[in-house]
Amino acid sequence: MSADKPATITGRIxxxxxxxxxxxxxxxxxxxxxxxLAEADPSWHPKTINGCVWKLVETFPDQVHKPAKGLFQLLKYR
Incomplete structure (x- = not known):
C-alpha cells in the first residue's frame, strides 16, 4: 500500500x-x-469503527480534542 493509504483497517479508519x-x-x-465512517467503507465492522472513534483523542492527542461531550474536533479549529 502507498503512504497515503494505510495498510491496516484501523489505520484506514x-x-x-x-x-x-x-x-x-x-x-x-x-x-x-x-x-x-460506515458509509465510507461498508466492509468496515461497526465495532472496529466505534473503537477507532472512541480512541481518536488518545491516538491523536496532538490533532484531535473533545470540546464537548461526544463532539470531536481537530485542535487547529479550536
Missing part, C-alpha cells in the same frame, strides 16, 4: 476520520462520525 474532521471545522458528533 483513522485516516478517514481525520479527513472527515478536516472537512468539518466545527467538529462532528460521535454518532455522525460513526455513520459517515
Amino acid at each position: 483513522n485516516a478517514e476520520a481525520l479527513r472527515l474532521l478536516e472537512e468539518n471545522p466545527a467538529g462532528l458528533q460521535w454518532s455522525e462520525l460513526n455513520a459517515r
